[in-house]
Amino acid sequence: xxxxxxxxxxxWWHTSAFIIGNRAALEELKKAIEEALESPSGxxxxxxxxxxxxxxxxxxxxxxEDEIEGVPLGYTDDATKSIGDTTDIPQWxxxxxxxxxxxxxxxxx
Numbered sequence: 001x002x003x004x005x006x007x008x009x010x011x012w013w014h015t016s017a018f019i020i021g022n023r024a025a026l027e028e029l030k031k032a033i034e035e036a037l038e039s040p041s042g043x044x045x046x047x048x049x050x051x052x053x054x055x056x057x058x059x060x061x062x063x064x065e066d067e068i069e070g071v072p073l074g075y076t077d078d079a080t081k082s083i084g085d086t087t088d089i090p091q092w093x094x095x096x097x098x099x100x101x102x103x104x105x106x107x108x109x
Contacts, residue, residue: 003028005048007058009074017074021048029058036060043100059097067093 005021005028021029028046035044042062049055063071070090073080 002053003046003048004051005029005058006050009076011077012075012080032058032060036062039100041096041100043096045097045100061093061096063093 001022001024003021003025005019005025008018008020010017019026019029025048028048032044032046036042037044044060046058046060047055048058071093072088075081
């Protein structure tokens with residue numbers, strides 16, 4: 001069964017985010033979360049598809065409260081952006097994901 005998963009982020013402050021998927025996708029997401037919680041590097045990943053079947057990777061990181069301060073907010077509406085805000089994932093976190101992919105023999109970033 002194909003991992004069908006939609007992750008719909010918050011548009012605004014205090015609005016809801018949604019994770020919607022079939023059982024196979026939610027099991028794969030659970031596995032990726034467990035991988036991040038259990039691995040020494042604190043990262044995990046899974047492969048998913050939205051309903052249009054255009055595949056994508058989901059990367060998960062278990063970080064400290066201090067580290068999360070450097071991670072961008074995921075709001076999608078332009079009204080929530082301030083001057084100087086960035087949507088860039090910090091390089092130290094991207095490097096962790098790249099190292100994980102290399103160890104798995106994959107490279108999707």
